[in-house]
Amino acid sequence: MAKPTPLSGFPEFLPADRVVEQQVIATLSRTFELHGFGNIETRAVEPMDQLLRKGETSKEVYVLKRLHDTDGDAGMGLHFDLTVPFARYVMENAGKLEFPFRRWQIQKVWRGERPQEGRFREFTQADIDIVGRDVLPFHHDVEVARVMVEALSQLEFLPGFRLQVNNRKLIQGFYEGVGATDTDKVMQVIDKLDKLPVEKVRELLQTDAGLDEKQADLCLQLATIESEDASFVDAVRALGVESELLEEGLAELAAVVAGCAPVTSETVKVVADLKIARGLDYYTGTVFETRLTGFESLGSICSGGRYDALASDGRFTYPGVGISLGLSRLLVPLVQKGHLGGSRPVPSAVLVALNEEGARPAADAVAQQLRSSGVPTEVAAKADKFGKQIRYAEKRGIPFVLFARTDEAGTTTYEAKDIRSGEQVSVDPATWTPPTTDLTPQVITKEQLS
Amino acid sequence: MAKPTPLSGFPEFLPADRVVEQQVIATLSRTFELHGFGNIETRAVEPMDQLLRKGETSKEVYVLKRLHDTDGDAGMGLHFDLTVPFARYVMENAGKLEFPFRRWQIQKVWRGERPQEGRFREFTQADIDIVGRDVLPFHHDVEVARVMVEALSQLEFLPGFRLQVNNRKLIQGFYEGVGATDTDKVMQVIDKLDKLPVEKVRELLQTDAGLDEKQADLCLQLATIESEDASFVDAVRALGVESELLEEGLAELAAVVAGCAPVTSETVKVVADLKIARGLDYYTGTVFETRLTGFESLGSICSGGRYDALASDGRFTYPGVGISLGLSRLLVPLVQKGHLGGSRPVPSAVLVALNEEGARPAADAVAQQLRSSGVPTEVAAKADKFGKQIRYAEKRGIPFVLFARTDEAGTTTYEAKDIRSGEQVSVDPATWTPPTTDLTPQVITKEQLS
Structure with a gap:
């Protein structure tokens, strides 16, 4: 066609x-x-x-x-x-x-x-x-x-x-x-x-x-x-x-x-x-x-x-x-x-990153926790290097990328990276939410657009 | 036609x-x-x-x-x-x-x-x-x-x-x-x-x-x-x-x-x-x-x-x-x-009653106070006896009627009447809101309808 x-x-x-x-x-x-x-x-x-x-x-x-x-x-x-x-x-x-x-x-x-x-x-x-x-x-x-x-x-x-x-x-x-x-x-x-x-x-x-x-x-x-x-x-x-x-x-x-x-x-x-x-x-x-x-x-x-x-x-x-x-x-x-x-073409405020396809059920569960706190969230479409996942979020204007870290003792913790500032903090997905102005896309004016 | x-x-x-x-x-x-x-x-x-x-x-x-x-x-x-x-x-x-x-x-x-x-x-x-x-x-x-x-x-x-x-x-x-x-x-x-x-x-x-x-x-x-x-x-x-x-x-x-x-x-x-x-x-x-x-x-x-x-x-x-x-x-x-x-055909949770047409600006101001607290409110279409205003609310399923009382000293106070129970309480329109379930029309099922 x-x-x-x-x-x-x-x-x-x-x-x-x-x-x-x-x-x-x-x-x-x-x-x-x-x-x-x-x-x-x-x-x-x-x-x-x-x-x-x-x-x-x-x-x-x-x-x-x-x-x-x-x-x-x-x-x-x-x-x-x-x-x-x-x-x-x-x-x-x-x-x-x-x-x-x-x-x-x-x-x-x-x-x-x-x-x-x-x-x-x-x-x-x-x-x-x-x-x-x-x-x-x-x-x-x-x-x-x-x-x-x-x-x-x-x-x-x-x-x-x-x-x-x-x-x-x-x-x-x-x-x-x-x-x-x-x-x-x-x-x-x-x-x-x-x-x-x-x-x-x-x-x-x-x-x-x-x-x-x-x-x-x-x-x-x-x-x-x-x-x-x-x-x-x-x-x-x-x-x-x-x-x-x-x-x-x-x-x-x-x-x-x-x-x-x-x-x-x-x-x-x-x-x-x-x-x-x-x-x-x-x-x-x-x-x-x-x-x-x-x-x-x-x-x-x-x-x-x-x-x-x-x-x-x-x-x-x-x-x-x-x-x-x-x-x-x-x-x-x-x-x-x-x-x-x-301000962005997707509702998602958070992208849950994925190191390997096998981690998808865990990533889905974390995403669901965020959603139950009212945070629009998507899970990475495919497992990929961290840099690629950041770029995926950037292209869509998704402000935060959440990723899991598992230490030597096998304990998993989560970090949220604000991809605009690069700031990265430890978060508990059960309670953490992004700032209110990041939760939903905002209407922005010419001055803000330029 | x-x-x-x-x-x-x-x-x-x-x-x-x-x-x-x-x-x-x-x-x-x-x-x-x-x-x-x-x-x-x-x-x-x-x-x-x-x-x-x-x-x-x-x-x-x-x-x-x-x-x-x-x-x-x-x-x-x-x-x-x-x-x-x-x-x-x-x-x-x-x-x-x-x-x-x-x-x-x-x-x-x-x-x-x-x-x-x-x-x-x-x-x-x-x-x-x-x-x-x-x-x-x-x-x-x-x-x-x-x-x-x-x-x-x-x-x-x-x-x-x-x-x-x-x-x-x-x-x-x-x-x-x-x-x-x-x-x-x-x-x-x-x-x-x-x-x-x-x-x-x-x-x-x-x-x-x-x-x-x-x-x-x-x-x-x-x-x-x-x-x-x-x-x-x-x-x-x-x-x-x-x-x-x-x-x-x-x-x-x-x-x-x-x-x-x-x-x-x-x-x-x-x-x-x-x-x-x-x-x-x-x-x-x-x-x-x-x-x-x-x-x-x-x-x-x-x-x-x-x-x-x-x-x-x-x-x-x-x-x-x-x-x-x-x-x-x-x-x-x-x-x-x-x-x-x-549950009702109108969004209004409150009807502000009107004793006389001259009180409309005051009633509008009270209604506006309620709206600024997120309470859908309408003012009576015309000044009328209290009983008629209750019936106006009843016909539309509006749960609360708010009315003003002015005492001998000229002080105005407000009372909210729940027209279902008949219960009537003194309220401050700057802070009072109806219960959450009354704020917006609810979807009700056959069992609740009958």
């Missing part, structure tokens, strides 16, 4: 880099569970009518077809996000769930994009959502933001980040107060501020959204407002626009910013940013985006918001609020560009 | 049942890593020529097609096991891996089966493999068996099980010694012993495999031999058949049984079982199957073996030995039939 080549858009990690992803997932899920979010996994496929029910035919869905089926596809496609399957899961199991229902979910999703740089066709997302039946108190908006900020903050090897929050009620209320008739259109045009020059947006607000020059100007001024505290409220009021919906939105946004204050820091910011709109999505209140400091070109790594109807079955409506972290979007570039990596 | 119905063959767990799967995965991966197996994840798709390279067109592969692509499929299908992607990963990254390469992998696989009872179209497998470059010492056969037995043994809530081991060299050598010309055919016929009556198999050995009556009889006798120790060797020798390959197989099988002895127990058996053949698979030495005690109708929950060439790139050959646990095959029936479940 010829050497296979990678498939564009389907990133895979080498073992040492997979360590980064494993540890990120462990940290995220630990934080989510500390906050009472339960885990679910949904199947990879959904019926096509579910996948397309929001009219999202623009999404590049992968449709499944059985190899031996000649009469068309199976009517199913791979999910392109975790929200559609979650909504379906909630509807399907509503009678068996308790509301408000909190869940975390970390799974792969697929999009049938044409292969191109930076576009993934398979990638992992980490979502948290809280869904209610008919009602879902607003304070859950604050909760999901705070939980995700806390989870990301635990990843100490990441650069800082900035959670940008806005509120659809605020902007819609403002546009109404300004006198706009098609507020959705205004929002869609304002959403282009990160792609088009201000003057072009000002023009579109007049030509496409039917605003006059003064109205357009007010909407553009609103979009420039941002603050790390409640001061944005006064800045909005200074524009002299009034509406009930605007007031509601201001109060909600101020509550999110205030509620997140306890989890912010020098490098972790939660800001009211009034240009964030999440244009085409179906949010109805709070909206979130997140930028990684120094890696703003990655776009928003973590987005979400409040939707008044995640799903509805005629009898009940299920309002929800959620936030979704693009795990691959975050990690793949950081790993590929060498900013993050794992 | 009408209530969605489950898709046949795509099992999903309710949150409490997902707890079982989560804990099984955590235990397995912990054991694998203690033995130095590193984790990888491979993409869900492979090029069709990879999926079908063993000529396995009989496999029901799901082929992918982009929704908006009118000119045929994408040339890719979903993997139907974890061996094909692993072999491809090894070849693709051979230059960056150290051999022998140990890996564990727990992922979903897909098979485009027609919907029918007990046939999964999406299911999870847990694989460990060790692969070498050009050579892979035999002792790794013992290692993978022992690691998987140890991992399964850690799942204390499972019934006992029986790992059945055989060796292709042994049976092939025996058939050659008997004088069979088409040993593969003999093996395929013998493999039908679990489906057909002995007399029918005896007949097929003569009509299809070209044996005479005495030869057929010897092969059938071989298949009846089993033992928990090396005594099978004498039983085989007593049949008076001789060949070099047979001797090699006998020695290897005896070594696996002896090597696994330290991890066996009253309920966990490792047996030499000479009827195991794994008929159509491409094993070349050791073969494994596993039966769950009392659930033999599930078939083999865990199978594998040695293959002399997992992959080959012209320059090198990559021999391997591995074993694959059918996680869904094991857990879905046990959960669906009520033999196993999670």
